Amino acid sequence: IMKTSGISPEFRERYLSNPNDPEAFEGNAMVFDGPEDYHARIDDPAQGIDEHTILFMRGAGPIGYPGGAEVVNMQPPAHLIKKGIHALACIGDGRQSGTSGSPSILNASPEAAIGGGLALLKTGDRVRIDLRKGTADILVTDDEITRRRAELQNDGGYRYPRHQTPWQEIQRGMVDQFSEGMVLKPAVKYQDVAHTAGVPRDNH
Numbered sequence: 495i496m497k498t499s500g501i502s503p504e505f506r507e508r509y510l511s512n513p514n515d516p517e518a519f520e521g522n523a524m525v526f527d528g529p530e531d532y533h534a535r536i537d538d539p540a541q542g543i544d545e546h547t548i549l550f551m552r553g554a555g556p557i558g559y560p561g562g563a564e565v566v567n568m569q570p571p572a573h574l575i576k577k578g579i580h581a582l583a584c585i586g587d588g589r590q591s592g593t594s595g596s597p598s599i600l601n602a603s604p605e606a607a608i609g610g611g612l613a614l615l616k617t618g619d620r621v622r623i624d625l626r627k628g629t630a631d632i633l634v635t636d637d638e639i640t641r642r643r644a645e646l647q648n649d650g651g652y653r654y655p656r657h658q659t660p661w662q663e664i665q666r667g668m669v670d671q672f673s674e675g676m677v678l679k680p681a682v683k684y685q686d687v688a689h690t691a692g693v694p695r696d697n698h
Contacts, residue, residue, distance in 0.1 A: 498625070500597040505581050508545070510625070518624040520633070521548040521583065525617045528553040529565040537571045541617075545570075545579050548621050552612040554588025555605030556669045556676045558654040560662050564589040566600055583623060585630060587612055587672075599623070599630055601672035606652045608671070613652040614642045 501510070509519040524547045526532040532551060535541055543549075549568045556562045566586030570579055584590075584598040587605035604610035611632070615621075620633040632639070646652065657663040668678050687694065 498597065500581065502581065502597075504578075505597055508579075509583065517626045518622065519583075520620060520622045521546045523548055523550055523615055523617055523619045523621050523632075525550045525552065525612075525615055526568075527551075528559070529563075532568055536568070537573075539573070541571075543571050543574070543582075545574060545577075545582070547582060548623070549582050549584045550612065550615060551584070551586035551588065552602075552606035552615070553652070553654050554586055555603075555607055556671060557666050558605055558607030558652070559588060560666050560669070562589055562601070562672060562676050564591055566590045566598065568596060585612075603671045603673040605671065607654050609643070609646065609651060613646055614639060616642075 510517055512519070524541060524543055526535065526549070528551065532549075536543070551566045551568060553559065554563050554565050559565070566584060566588045567590055568582070568584045568586075569575070570582045574582070581596055584596045585602060586598070586600060587602040587607075587610065588600070590596070590598055590600050602610065602612055606613040615632060622631045622633055623629075624631075657666065665678070668680060670677050670679050684691075
């Protein structure tokens with residue numbers, strides 16, 4: 495899902511108005527593993543975040559968080575806001591508040607937790623966003639992608655927090671991806687239940 499309503503005149507002028515490449519831009523990735531990582535590092539000068547950085551958050555999806563959390567609410571570091579740069583492009587495998595002003599690509603699917611493309615992304619990678627084509631591409635070679643995927647698999651996959659409740663374990667075991675509606679997979683068998691199977695029995 496591309497949230498284009500957050501594109502302000504300021505953002506459009508800065509990133510989307512190149513006459514030779516309209517509605518598209520490139521930038522270097524800054525990757526955060528969840529909201530805690532974002533809050534801990536967004537204002538760290540050592541990260542080198544500038545006006546051409548694209549912010550990424552992974553580990554926020556249906557399985558990774560779990561629950562597809564509404565936490566992909568990222569703003570620029572304070573030093574950029576002071577310069578008048580009020581928004582950077584954001585991409586994440588979770589959701590975002592409707593009141594967030596960030597131009598964003600949300601619900602990225604498949605999520606990092608099951609080996610989606612975000613799991614292969616590294617801070618500093620060059621990324622191209624093209625709104626006309628509806629694409630977001632890592633500008634690295636196919637060989638590099640293959641190498642990273644093999645490395646990720648050998649390392650046991652993308653790491654995310656362990657279950658904290660039995661309900662999280664149940665949910666993670668049967669939830670589908672955002673591209674499929676983030677429904678519990680068996681739930682699709684139970685539609686219009688009142689007409690197909692009768693009203694479920696009372697429990698007291």
